[in-house]
Amino acid sequence: PIPHPSGPAMVSCLCLLSRAWQEGVPLKELQHRGVCLLKLHAASQRTGLYGRLLVTFQPRKHDPDAELPSNSFGPGDIAGLYDAASQGDALCTGIVTRITSRAVTVAFEDSQDTLSLDHERSYRLLKLANDVTYNRLKKALNALKQYRGGPASDLIDVLFFSADDSPAVSPEPLQLYNNSLDESQREAVSFSLAQRDLAIIHGPPGTGKTTTLVEIILQAVQQGLKVLCCAPSNVAVDNLVERLAGRSVRILRLGHPARLLEPIQRHSLDAVLARGDTAQIVADIRKDIDQAWAKTKKAQDKGERSHFLSEIKTLRKELKEREETAMAAALTHASVVLATNTGASSEGPLKLLPDNHFDLVVIDECAQALEASCWIPLLKAPKCILAGDHKQLPPTIISHKAAAEGLALSLMERLIGRYGQKVVKMLTVQYRMHEAIMHWASSELYGGRLTAHPTVAQHLLKDLPGVTSTEETTTPLLLIDTAGCGLFELEVEDEQSKGNPGEVQLAGLHIRALLEAGVKAKDIAVVAPYNLQVDMLREHLGHSYPELEIKSVDGFQGREKEAVILSFVRSNRKGEVGFLAEERRLNVAVTRARRHVALVCDTGTVGRQPFLQRLLAHVSQRGEVRSAFEYLGDLVPQSCPAEGQTPSPKPQPPPAGQRRAAPRAARPKPGAQSSAAPVGTSGAGRESPKTRGGAERLRAMLGAFLEGSELQLDFPPSLNAHDRMLVHQMAEELGLQHGSTGEGRDRFISVRRKEPAEPALPAATFPSEQHPLPQPQRPSSETPAPAEPGGSRQGSGKVDLKALHLERAAVMGALGWSSVSAQAVQCGLCSPGKPAEAEEDIDALISAAVKADNTCGFPRCKASVSTLGQLCPHCHHRFCLSHHVPEVHGCGDKAKAQARQRISREGVLYPGSGSKDNSLDPAKRAHLQRRLDKKLNELTSQRKSKKRDKEK
Numbered sequence: 011p012i013p014h015p016s017g018p019a020m021v022s023c024l025c026l027l028s029r030a031w032q033e034g035v036p037l038k039e040l041q042h043r044g045v046c047l048l049k050l051h052a053a054s055q056r057t058g059l060y061g062r063l064l065v066t067f068q069p070r071k072h073d074p075d076a077e078l079p080s081n082s083f084g085p086g087d088i089a090g091l092y093d094a095a096s097q098g099d100a101l102c103t104g105i106v107t108r109i110t111s112r113a114v115t116v117a118f119e120d121s122q123d124t125l126s127l128d129h130e131r132s133y134r135l136l137k138l139a140n141d142v143t144y145n146r147l148k149k150a151l152n153a154l155k156q157y158r159g160g161p162a163s164d165l166i167d168v169l170f171f172s173a174d175d176s177p178a179v180s181p182e183p184l185q186l187y188n189n190s191l192d193e194s195q196r197e198a199v200s201f202s203l204a205q206r207d208l209a210i211i212h213g214p215p216g217t218g219k220t221t222t223l224v225e226i227i228l229q230a231v232q233q234g235l236k237v238l239c240c241a242p243s244n245v246a247v248d249n250l251v252e253r254l255a256g257r258s259v260r261i262l263r264l265g266h267p268a269r270l271l272e273p274i275q276r277h278s279l280d281a282v283l284a285r286g287d288t289a290q291i292v293a294d295i296r297k298d299i300d301q302a303w304a305k306t307k308k309a310q311d312k313g314e315r316s317h318f319l320s321e322i323k324t325l326r327k328e329l330k331e332r333e334e335t336a337m338a339a340a341l342t343h344a345s346v347v348l349a350t351n352t353g354a355s356s357e358g359p360l361k362l363l364p365d366n367h368f369d370l371v372v373i374d375e376c377a378q379a380l381e382a383s384c385w386i387p388l389l390k391a392p393k394c395i396l397a398g399d400h401k402q403l404p405p406t407i408i409s410h411k412a413a414a415e416g417l418a419l420s421l422m423e424r425l426i427g428r429y430g431q432k433v434v435k436m437l438t439v440q441y442r443m444h445e446a447i448m449h450w451a452s453s454e455l456y457g458g459r460l461t462a463h464p465t466v467a468q469h470l471l472k473d474l475p476g477v478t479s480t481e482e483t484t485t486p487l488l489l490i491d492t493a494g495c496g497l498f499e500l501e502v503e504d505e506q507s508k509g510n511p512g513e514v515q516l517a518g519l520h521i522r523a524l525l526e527a528g529v530k531a532k533d534i535a536v537v538a539p540y541n542l543q544v545d546m547l548r549e550h551l552g553h554s555y556p557e558l559e560i561k562s563v564d565g566f567q568g569r570e571k572e573a574v575i576l577s578f579v580r581s582n583r584k585g586e587v588g589f590l591a592e593e594r595r596l597n598v599a600v601t602r603a604r605r606h607v608a609l610v611c612d613t614g615t616v617g618r619q620p621f622l623q624r625l626l627a628h629v630s631q632r633g634e635v636r637s638a639f640e641y642l643g644d645l646v647p648q649s650c651p652a653e654g655q656t657p658s659p660k661p662q663p664p665p666a667g668q669r670r671a672a673p674r675a676a677r678p679k680p681g682a683q684s685s686a687a688p689v690g691t692s693g694a695g696r697e698s699p700k701t702r703g704g705a706e707r708l709r710a711m712l713g714a715f716l717e718g719s720e721l722q723l724d725f726p727p728s729l730n731a732h733d734r735m736l737v738h739q740m741a742e743e744l745g746l747q748h749g750s751t752g753e754g755r756d757r758f759i760s761v762r763r764k765e766p767a768e769p770a771l772p773a774a775t776f777p778s779e780q781h782p783l784p785q786p787q788r789p790s791s792e793t794p795a796p797a798e799p800g801g802s803r804q805g806s807g808k809v810d811l812k813a814l815h816l817e818r819a820a821v822m823g824a825l826g827w828s829s830v831s832a833q834a835v836q837c838g839l840c841s842p843g844k845p846a847e848a849e850e851d852i853d854a855l856i857s858a859a860v861k862a863d864n865t866c867g868f869p870r871c872k873a874s875v876s877t878l879g880q881l882c883p884h885c886h887h888r889f890c891l892s893h894h895v896p897e898v899h900g901c902g903d904k905a906k907a908q909a910r911q912r913i914s915r916e917g918v919l920y921p922g923s924g925s926k927d928n929s930l931d932p933a934k935r936a937h938l939q940r941r942l943d944k945k946l947n948e949l950t951s952q953r954k955s956k957k958r959d960k961e962k
């Protein structure tokens with residue numbers, strides 16, 4: 011007996027894929043998931059190919075324009091038809107042939123002669139696609155087990171290692187159809203033709219695998235061979251059809267015509283049949299059948315009805331015979347028959363051909379196919395050529411058990427694992443990527459064997475027509491590092507998928523920079539490993555840039571773009587990387603790009619995985635690295651209103667092109683700037699050599715300040731965001747107060763000694779950098795300005811009234827005091843007539859409030875917001891940068907409403923609140939004051955009880 015070790019294992023694995031997935035789930039839920047359509051009625055019916063009954067269903071509504079709920083039905087899917095009124099078994103099953111927003115058409119097999127649909131009844135359709143695929147796969151494997159004496163007998167032995175592959179015939183010199191094939195492609199062509207049983211073409215990204223296969227197929231046809239050409243997906247098959255269509259070769263595409271693209275449709279079996287001689291006869295018979303159907307409906311009695319039914323039966327038989335004859339002729343005439351793997355099933359038209367019709371089976375994208383599905387075409391010929399790249403993503407296997415038992419291993423990988431390079435030719439010249447993009451993938455996954463064709467090796471975005479040279483368009487690799495920026499992934503419980511709103515915004519900013527440089531939206535793709543992130547990216551960017559392509563990594567396999575922005579998503583304290591650690595997924599993600607890849611990621615999290623770390627190292631070596639801090643000014647809306655100042659509308663953004671350039675202009679030298687974030691580390695003190703100089707200089711400045719007698723040290727506004735962060739961190743370490751002032755290019759940091767005589771202010775006392783405050787009129791003044799009533803009461807000069815005042819405003823805002831904006835509230839220290847005792851504990855209250863306010867207001871988020879927090883102007887809670895966006899923490903509607911209101915009222919959009927509250931009358935002010943005190947008290951007691959809860 012022929013040992014088929016994988017056969018039985020595969021069958022048992024496949025069982026895990028079947029059924030059960032829909033059992034016990036409520037129908038509404040199934041509809042919600044897009045696999046069920048409820049409350050349909052049969053709107054029309056007619057007879058299709060094979061005499062099948064084609065029924066069109068529409069929603070059972072009186073409105074003729076009623077739309078179907080969004081669903082995942084597609085042509086070729088198997089659907090079960092159920093009576094809506096009963097819970098019983100399916101009335102019958104059919105194949106979806108067409109689906110629009112309003113109607114779905116299903117073809118029912120002729121065995122359902124008795125099926126007669128009542129126009130008044132309600133039906134539902136349930137997707138059974140898994141079952142059919144499963145059944146076909148299982149059938150193929152059973153056929154494999156029982157295979158005796160067919161054309162593929164020897165090939166089966168080779169593919170299961172019970173016989174070695176026969177020696178190749180000596181290659182004949184070839185007259186190539188495509189003279190531009192490179193050396194590795196030519197070798198692959200002659201090797202494949204010379205092999206007797208098995209040849210594998212390993213085509214890394216962009217190496218012209220399809221180009222090579224087309225040449226092979228043309229050569230095989232030229233030698234008089236009949237070729238069956240398959241791929242796991244319709245897209246891949248159509249790609250081959252398109253490329254072969256222009257050549258003088260007779261091709262025939264099997265499959266549901268509704269699925270096929272316009273130029274491919276004319277190669278479909280149906281189209282060929284429609285052009286044939288029998289077409290008219292067949293059409294007439296179909297018409298007769300439809301008429302007979304109509305008559306059955308009107309039939310008065312049972313006898314009349316059964317008469318018409320038997321007439322239909324006879325007509326169908328005739329129809330079937332004529333069609334089959336015509337089909338067999340069309341199939342025989344074609345030199346190349348193309349189908350998906352499962353479409354090559356013997357249940358379809360191929361059953362009309364004799365067993366030994368095909369000489370060669372070609373399977374493209376073989377590494378993306380289940381081995382079982384490959385066996386459907388493989389049993390039909392004595393020789394196979396498999397093409398693909400097993401270093402890209404394998405087919406998705408939902409069952410972990412099935413994957414563990416070997417279902418995840420593709421045929422191609424299995425064969426290479428056993429036979430090694432003697433059955434493989436690898437294509438080594440790639441025609442897609444800039445050499446720097448290619449290099450990492452080549453050395454990690456392709457043994458360093460890839461070279462970039464000269465036409466692409468140095469191409470950059472700036473070389474595209476209409477694109478200007480900017481920092482972004484002149485680098486093939488860019489890393490935007492969020493390490494230390496607090497842009498954490500969303501923590502969604504019970505949610506496998508992950509999102510990262512900070513990365514969404516960063517991706518948006520980078521896209522804007524690319525577009526401003528002239529790159530077209532259609533040339534850019536944003537790719538993320540998680541569907542949740544893809545959804546968030548679509549929500550944020552999809553409307554503004556409809557031509558931008560936003561996809562999951564898995565959904566982008568087989569595609570390419572001039573620029574690819576990759577959001578890695580994962581950013582957490584645990585260093586969890588998730589399934590980005592899968593080498594093949596990362597390979598696919600990076601190698602989609604032709605001229606530019608931007609990685610948006612937290613190197614602190616992602617860099618803990620060695621494979622990812624090597625990518626990051628490669629980028630920092632060959633490309634440009636930026637800290638996300640450089641973008642934070644643009645990223646965070648300025649929502650903390652300014653104290654004592656009339657907020658002015660946000661200045662108009664500078665004209666295109668200058669926007670990113672402005673804040674970055676301060677940097678000493680692009681490319682070698684001190685803002686380059688350390689790779690694989692986060693936080694100060696672990697800088698790469700590049701940044702160490704800057705950090706040391708800053709530390710020295712702080713050291714000198716500590717030794718001197720100055721009360722305050724102002725850093726120059728020319729510090730970039732990363733250096734500013736370092737200063738904040740160092741000041742914190744040294745126990746200094748730190749804060750920043752001003753906006754944009756004028757923003758600068760001040761550092762101050764803490765006054766030992768005064769109650770120490772918590773770290774957050776200073777407004778954070780993300781709450782840029784107006785230029786202080788008197789940065790460290792001990793004398794309050796006359797404009798502040800009551801300020802002079804603090805005559806000692808020991809208390810920094812300004813700081814307290816600002817803090818007070820911030821705290822009030824943070825307390826959820828939504829009725830009034832913080833800026834409008836006068837500080838208790840300054841308000842006249844304030845009782846003296848209130849003053850004494852205000853610091854304690856403030857510090858309690860500040861402490862409470864030190865963690866992000868988002869449920870379950872423990873991130874500190876003391877230095878990098880953001881106040882929401884709507885709910886007045888402070889959030890970490892991952893959660894500050896109103897949409898993220900639940901203020902989306904308020905934010906939208908407010909924006910709409912403001913736009914309609916004033917015709918401009920600007921953040922912060924209006925100026926109207928400046929002149930509060932004293933009574934109101936006193937009232938507000940009492941409320942603040944009450945709030946502070948509540949908060950303190952809440953904190954206490956929380957603490958007690960924790961201690962329990």
Ligand SMILES: Nc1ncnc2c1ncn2[C@@H]1O[C@H](COP(=O)(O)OP(=O)(O)OP(=O)(O)O)[C@@H](O)[C@H]1O
Nearest residue numbers: 190191192213214215216217218219220221441568
């Ligand atoms: N010998 C060659 N000379 C010039 N260009 C080539 C050559 N071979 C392939 N190309 C170009 O490379 C690109 C990719 O070719 P093809 O579609 O055959 O690649 P593929 O390997 O099937 O793609 P993928 O990597 O996405 O599977 C095409 O634009 C093609 O024109």
Ligand SMILES: [Zn+2]
Nearest residue numbers: 882884885901
């Ligand atoms: Zn809010």
Ligand SMILES: [Zn+2]
Nearest residue numbers: 866871890893
């Ligand atoms: Zn948070």
